[in-house]
Amino acid sequence: MEAAISGAECEGLIARARRGDQRAWRELFERDRERIYRVAYRVLLDREEALDTVQETFLKAFQNLHRLSDDAGWFAWLRTIAVNRAMDRSRRRGRLLRWLGRPVDEQELHCISDPSGTGSARSVAEVSELGQALHAALERLSPRQRAVASLYFEEGLSAVEVACALGLRLGTVKTQLFRARQRIQRHLEAFRPLEELL
């Protein structure tokens, strides 16, 4: 899942990008943009903000490419930038609403930034009932819990890898994961009994 091209090819791309080869930049962008977008979207639950985050993530990565010590860890590094920026954005969004004197509700935050509720470019039919239930559950989680859950369940990282990616202690990740799992499962059960699904 990590990369569609070989590690050596990826390292070659990064070496070229580091020398300022714009075509290499482009290849890296085209290769990883979708996954970075997906990770950012899971944290933000907002299409436009997620696309902004993709833009910022690649910009920051290209500007700081000289700091990447291990070229093989390119995607993990990129993903960490994306998750951190997405969490920052999410916090800023919360602060904005608090500053405006309104109660912070994740669902409300989502509705403000994405009035359609499911993303402007997505039809309702594209998302199943189960998918909608997950989306509703994610809205009830904190940005950090969403990040942890997304990396663990969707990206397939282990708890240790999630801890490394987010710079958290393993115990914290496990706690966040436990709470996120509980909340998500509660929501999924409410929308669709487990017995029916399995």
Added chain:
Amino acid sequence: MKEKNSELLKQAWKEAPPPSVLPGEWETIWSRLVGSPNRLPVSRSPRRWLQAAAFAVVFLAGVGFGLWGGWLVRPAVGPSSSSVEQPTILEGGSQIPGKGTATLAALSSTSIPEGIDIEMLGLRDVRMEAVEEPGQEGRRYRMTAFTPRGIKIVWNYPADEPETHSLNGGQS
């Protein structure tokens, strides 16, 4: 049961893909990345645009208010250089012809105690122009100047009856 729940969770993630992104949108992001490698690119989110617009409105309002305030408290003395012809500046009160008359004219409108000479009046923008009058012997001059309080005084040289004009067109 725990495994089944985990499977359900993984399935749910698969069934809730993020909204799709059109190729043109990726191109836009790429062009911004390439076009501005050394600064943060322009945001796509509407809230950022709103913030920028609000900042611009506040900034322009501030500038406008500042200009308006500056216009309100502008010094109410003397004419602006654009509204008056370039005057002939005569330095030193002793060189100004008809200064006694001018002193008299100034006193009539500025309440300066009698006996103060023209140098102390601080007259400025003193201007002198020749006046051609048929049947009049010798040259005559029409003198204009402004007192520190913006009173325009006009007198003739050789001496004549003095008259004063305020800047807003009043006459005393």
